[in-house]
Amino acid sequence: MILKECKKLDEVRTEIDKLDDQIVELIGARNSYIKQAAKFKNTVDEVKAPERIDEIIAKVRHKALTLGMSANLLEEIYRIMIDEMVESEIAEFRNSSVF
Secondary structure (H helix, E strand, C coil), X not given: CCCCCCCCHHHHHHHHHHHHHHHHHHHHHHHHHHHHHHHHCCCHHHHHCHHHHHHHHHHHHHXXXXXXXXXXXXXXXXXXXXXXXXXXXXXXXHHHCCC
16 A cells, blocks of 8 residues: 655545545445355354454454554454454344244
8 A cells, every 4th residue: 555645734634534434434344244144154153253253363463463563453453343243243143043
């Protein structure tokens, strides 16, 4: 990703706001895929998928380190996001399992 070289604080804030909009849209898209995943699972345990979560966390930590970022910060953000999305997926799974 190529970042703009800003000349003023207002420019920096504008660029941060643009990134925040993109981040929120990407998280929304991720959540939509999480809900779709519920259709392919047979139990709540499959929804929880702790081994998949471990895989995601390892990948995120590695990516953070390659970008010179705090792996701990990214892990914490992802764990919060994943916990919330798992709850959303469980609700979706239970709603789709009702006959």
